[in-house]
Amino acid sequence: MTTKMMGEPVARVEDDRLVTGRGRYADDLAPEALEMAVLRSPHAHARIVSIDVDAVLDVAGVHAVYTYEDLEGALAEPLPLLIPHPNLTHGRTQYALAKDEVNYVGEAIAIVIADNRYLAEDAVGLIEVQYEFLPPVVGIDAARAAENLVHDDVPGNVAATMEQSFGDPEADIGGAPHRLTFDLEIERSACMPMEGRGTVARWDPDLKRMSVWSSTQTSTGVRAAVATKLGLDLSQVDVITPDVGGGFGVKIVHPWPEEVLVPMAAKVLGRPVKFTEDRREHFISSAHERGQQQHIDVGFDDDGRILGLSVQFWHDNGAYTPYGLIVPIITSTQLIGPYKLPSYRVVFQSLYTNTVIVTPYRGAGRPQGVFAMERTMDAIAAYLGKDRTEVREVNFIQPDEFPYAHGELSFQDGRPLIYDSGNYPEMMRKAKALVDWDEFEKVRDEARAEGRKVGIGIACYVEGTGVGPYEGGHVQIETSGKVKVSTGLTTQGQGHETAFAQIVADELGVRFEDIQVVTGDTRRSPYSVGTFASRAAVMSGSAVALAARAAKAKALRLAADALEVDVDDLEIVDGIVRVKGAPASQIALGTLAVLSNPLRYAFDEASRAATQFAVGDPTKPPVAEDDEPGLEGKDYYSPMRSTFASGIHIVIVETDPETAEVSILKYAVVHDCGTLINPRIVEGQVHGGVAQGVGGALYERMAYDETGQLQNASFMDFLMPYVTEVPESIEIDHLETPSPLNPLGLKGAGEAGVIPGAAAFASAIEDAENFTITSMPISPSELYALRLSKATDTATERTNT
């Protein structure tokens, strides 16, 4: 009997090549390619008066230099606004190369193509640009004040204002027994994959065909963009995603200027061209996220039950809005978390600043939303003198209340915000058990008696995952019995080759090692959307399951004919179709693949058995009218709406009484992503997310000065956690509440680990220090400053009384 693969911690098939240096990342490809370097704006806001490239033209080894003036057709138009929205009244996108004006340090102005990167960078240094400086707008305060404008034609720096609500929160808050209002803030961080962006392109003049390899989260998106921008038919462009060194959201944005400029240059020059982003470029010309200011107004009863919630927030979208309003929409809707709100209003403004664009970074607006809601829960608990878990529990949606609709709210996919399933009380029970929550008060008191400050923090979240519109799967059984699987979305380390093979092994009844999965190759899967929003397992996992079922149905039908039995009497085990209870009566899937394709020409032993003279009923056409040759299955999965995963994080911290350094004593996670495909991979995703949550809570911020220079644009200065900054261990408990929305009961797992990080740490530091934390990340010096100001406040209060 075939071993069941779903739910097993199978070792990854990707690893053999990756641990031996045989991975193929973008920069590893096409060693013969010319290389591109980019001249980037050194100023945050300026008009371009002139660009002089004369000095570059005669440099040995330089093949071409391009500025905006050299771009033609659609390439001279602004880059696409990928996700338009009716509320995005003032959406703006940049040009592939700046036209007249630059709006952030790092914006691409010119490119040089040379024999190698060294020469290309030398040449970039010879280009002379004259600028007329404009006043930069940096930070949300400056954007809101709007004394200066990022874009002349965008009043108030406001790209969009959006409001959603249900019930009558003003009346409910006004009439509530208790009311609290407060302000919160979260700063910018960024995805920071270890591999930056990278693109290679090769134009074949004989086939008139463009091949592009890009380190992207959407090969089909890049394909459409390249075809559009270069005036090619979609069928002339292939985009292949090689091994990708991490994404975390930044690589879903497309096309990056370089992603269309590299193919353009390859076509013009008739040579392969490559662009490999360096680390400084990644800091100043890719994307950031998180920066928001929030204002909370909440009314609640004596039990801590929220009666009405009104939230206003200001979202820094950077200089342009290629990814629309996705991040703030997610903040505004996912803020609600696992709670029942009788009434809710949220209003946000998405604001321009002269900084790097803001697009989804793992969590994509959720960490900010969870920060707002969980700070609110803690504030209510503190106000009422109640346990923080009790206040959360009294507000939880109960297991028997699913599907649960939050009024008329729309989610990021434009669909109603309806939770499909979950069990939040059970999650809380598990979470409290992991850390012995009820005993912690004693631990804290004992520590305080010793002069130590320890605190425990909690944060709950719900994550909409598996957002549509669709993904496809293709399963082909070869005459060798090997199974080739393709799905169009891409992989950046999630182990899709392994997880999807596990699904197909179970669905089809073939051996795991006989299955080979390909992702992100438009030659194999021309219809696909991409990898984002924790959607790969749900979307492509479901699609390959459906495709495997289609292939299986065909195999059984062929086998039933061949073995002259009823389809229902057959089973497939280890790639052999056999009669249940009479396993000697059997036929291999590979043989069925031969039979499925009636041939005229024999080219090997297997095909000899499939020629027209060898198979088939002579009274019927070789391929039936409603059938097609080959043993394969194809299907698409397109859900009505997202499926909602959930979790609780609890962290115990100790803050140094002298240095205010925060150390992590314990980190516990309860996580519900529905049915698990591979628990080892899911736990790895949680581990990585938690580390990014630690970074976002305690270390990572983008330090812009008032002129818009990013002052910490290197790994020396931007503090990404090393092993020394992450918890020594992460306790994980799973809950598996299957989703009713897809065939396998899956929910997404990719982003979960990072989402409640900032909220949980704020809660824990607040508990250790006994004063309110309203802004994250928090550094030791900031915590120290807070201590001093609280001490001053207390002293002042004493003087006043």
Next chain:
Amino acid sequence: MTMSPTTAEPVETIRLRVNGVTHEAQVPPRRLLSDALRHDLGLTGTHVGCEHGVCGACTILVDGQPMRSCLMFAVSAQDYELTTVEGLTRPDGSLGPVQQAFKDCHGLQCGFCTPGFITTITAGIAENPDPDRAEARDMISGNLCRCTGYQNIVASVLRAAEIQREDAQNGDGEEQGR
């Protein structure tokens, strides 16, 4: 020193001994060792994550010591025995102890930082064949990974040391048998 025919940039003919094989290449004096390994010798297993010596993805072994190949010039690496991730498999091509440990423990996700960890840990367990958890954490504390949260990399260090000790025991056994 000669001039490159296409770029007019002065180049040196250098010999690099990598994974036991001597390679000859013509490189400008400014060419980084990481670039020479990747682009002149085609050993693309060594990755470049920051080019300023912080992330550790480009770590190789220089006479057995872990060093950042993005902080060395190719021309100055000629007198050393260089080992990259490609050179850490067993003689039969199967996974070496650290490579096997990473696979066993799910010590990698995207795999981009992994070669730098594997070389670093190879040197680490050569020096300390039986690290405890704290020593394992210390061993990898100079390398950045954005995917794994390091939990399974720490486990990989311990597992790699275990495999290496098993190897040593088996090797001893064979020798005694002879």
